[in-house]
Amino acid sequence: MAHCAWRFGLIRLLALLGLALGAAACQPQTAPAPTTAVTEIPPAPGVTLAAPAGAAGLGDPLYPALGNGGYDVQHYTIDLTVDVARNMLDGVTTITAHAMQPLSAFNLDFSGLTITRVTVNGQSADYRRQGSETTITPPQPLAAGARLTVTVAYRGEPQPIRDPGVPFVPLGWQRFEQGIAVVSEPSGAMNWFPSNNHPADKATFTFRVQVPKPYQVAANGVLADTQDAGSSTTFVWQMTDPMATYLATVHIGRYEVVTATGPGGVTLRHYFPLGTPDTVKARFARIPQMMQFMTERFGAYPFDAYGVALLPVSTGWALETQTLSTYGADGADEAEVFHELMHEWFGNSVSPATWQDVWLNEGFATYFQWLWQEETEGRPAFDATVQQAYAGLVSRRVGPVLPQQPAGMFTAATYQRGACTLHALRLTVGDAVFFQILRTYYERFAGGVASTADFSATAVEVSGQPGVEALLNAWLTSPTPPLLVHIGQ
Ligand code: TRP
Numbered sequence: 001m002a003h004c005a006w007r008f009g010l011i012r013l014l015a016l017l018g019l020a021l022g023a024a025a026c027q028p029q030t031a032p033a034p035t036t037a038v039t040e041i042p043p044a045p046g047v048t049l050a051a052p053a054g055a056a057g058l059g060d061p062l063y064p065a066l067g068n069g070g071y072d073v074q075h076y077t078i079d080l081t082v083d084v085a086r087n088m089l090d091g092v093t094t095i096t097a098h099a100m101q102p103l104s105a106f107n108l109d110f111s112g113l114t115i116t117r118v119t120v121n122g123q124s125a126d127y128r129r130q131g132s133e134t135t136i137t138p139p140q141p142l143a144a145g146a147r148l149t150v151t152v153a154y155r156g157e158p159q160p161i162r163d164p165g166v167p168f169v170p171l172g173w174q175r176f177e178q179g180i181a182v183v184s185e186p187s188g189a190m191n192w193f194p195s196n197n198h199p200a201d202k203a204t205f206t207f208r209v210q211v212p213k214p215y216q217v218a219a220n221g222v223l224a225d226t227q228d229a230g231s232s233t234t235f236v237w238q239m240t241d242p243m244a245t246y247l248a249t250v251h252i253g254r255y256e257v258v259t260a261t262g263p264g265g266v267t268l269r270h271y272f273p274l275g276t277p278d279t280v281k282a283r284f285a286r287i288p289q290m291m292q293f294m295t296e297r298f299g300a301y302p303f304d305a306y307g308v309a310l311l312p313v314s315t316g317w318a319l320e321t322q323t324l325s326t327y328g329a330d331g332a333d334e335a336e337v338f339h340e341l342m343h344e345w346f347g348n349s350v351s352p353a354t355w356q357d358v359w360l361n362e363g364f365a366t367y368f369q370w371l372w373q374e375e376t377e378g379r380p381a382f383d384a385t386v387q388q389a390y391a392g393l394v395s396r397r398v399g400p401v402l403p404q405q406p407a408g409m410f411t412a413a414t415y416q417r418g419a420c421t422l423h424a425l426r427l428t429v430g431d432a433v434f435f436q437i438l439r440t441y442y443e444r445f446a447g448g449v450a451s452t453a454d455f456s457a458t459a460v461e462v463s464g465q466p467g468v469e470a471l472l473n474a475w476l477t478s479p480t481p482p483l484l485v486h487i488g489q
């Protein structure tokens, strides 16, 4: 199969062309700072200071309002009854967390649906909503380190989120003709469950989704239980490894479930809409070999299961939803199938510390697409792909890998220039050290998050070459692509 470095899915093409399809900011308006000066009155001796409120954001450079400060989520239980015909949810999300500071109040990110009740540690709690920020005030302030169980009951029809980072697709829970599915990267998770909506706070998940017969539900992780209640079925899915909110997915439809065993005994389960042609299913046939390739380079597949779920409509994009990559009805070519699988290691197990670090997902996945091409087609094909990608960067003067705004996140800067950044590093330190850097980086940050600085520090440390930092900086931040010396022979 021919791999062309410039063959993007429709989504990547649109992003590259800079087409914004009526994108509106997803960030809530923050109240203007008060203009009157306030004189602080020191507390009288013996009077305890009131606990502060948790921050409304986590300081993400591109999405300051995403995520919330002051607490750390351990687990989400998302309990949904879905009226599939009307796309209506009746839900309760239970969040267990630790307070990381004294808290008089804290925020959850949640947008659109009607909240009917909030409890904190079993007691009703007041809440106030402003845009996608929900501020919850528990009856008593929480002490630092306190365990925290929050329940939010809600209902309604989720409204897709328009995010300037992905102008090509509405985000979150949405209807796709005969089916319902969730694709959220980066901000969409907040249209169907309340959360700390930022990859910096990963957590485990339980999904309990009740649907009318004959619908089926697929979600992240492992199908732990199926409960028959006459006219409806409840599907219980467990994601027992940490997951970023943007990777959470639920697919509802009618499926042929194809199961197999992958390398190391990993369960493979694919959700193909009924009637999916064999030619489309065949596009995923090499996943076991691809897993084997990644396993040899980085170690075992990081989760309990893997598979794909196809939407009932064609899309032109795919998303690496954890353990269950989401595709349109036509599937995708081999390079893209590899790309989404590869994200399970880089993106899903090691997740970006901020959205500005998204090249650690996309540049890595793109570079490894090229390495898969080397594996299957040989070194000349790989060299040609790198050369072509680099020539494209130069002729189009593709800007810095680190985006300065959401619109730069899913572009040639993070994908192709990000991939060429890795190639430049490889040419500088040599193959053995290069792969040792990647393995060390993976081992260190698997199951968590990593920043660009973490990657750079790992590269310097493993190579023993301080100059590697300047090389990476130039590739990541200079206005036009640096020279890529010595591609191929
Ligand atoms: N991460 C996807 C990829 O490269 C691209 C993407 C980002 C996306 N946000 C999305 C796809 C939202 C679908 C929906 O594979």
Ligand code: ZN
Residues within 6 Å of the ligand: 320, 339, 343, 361, 362, 365
């Ligand atoms: Zn990707």
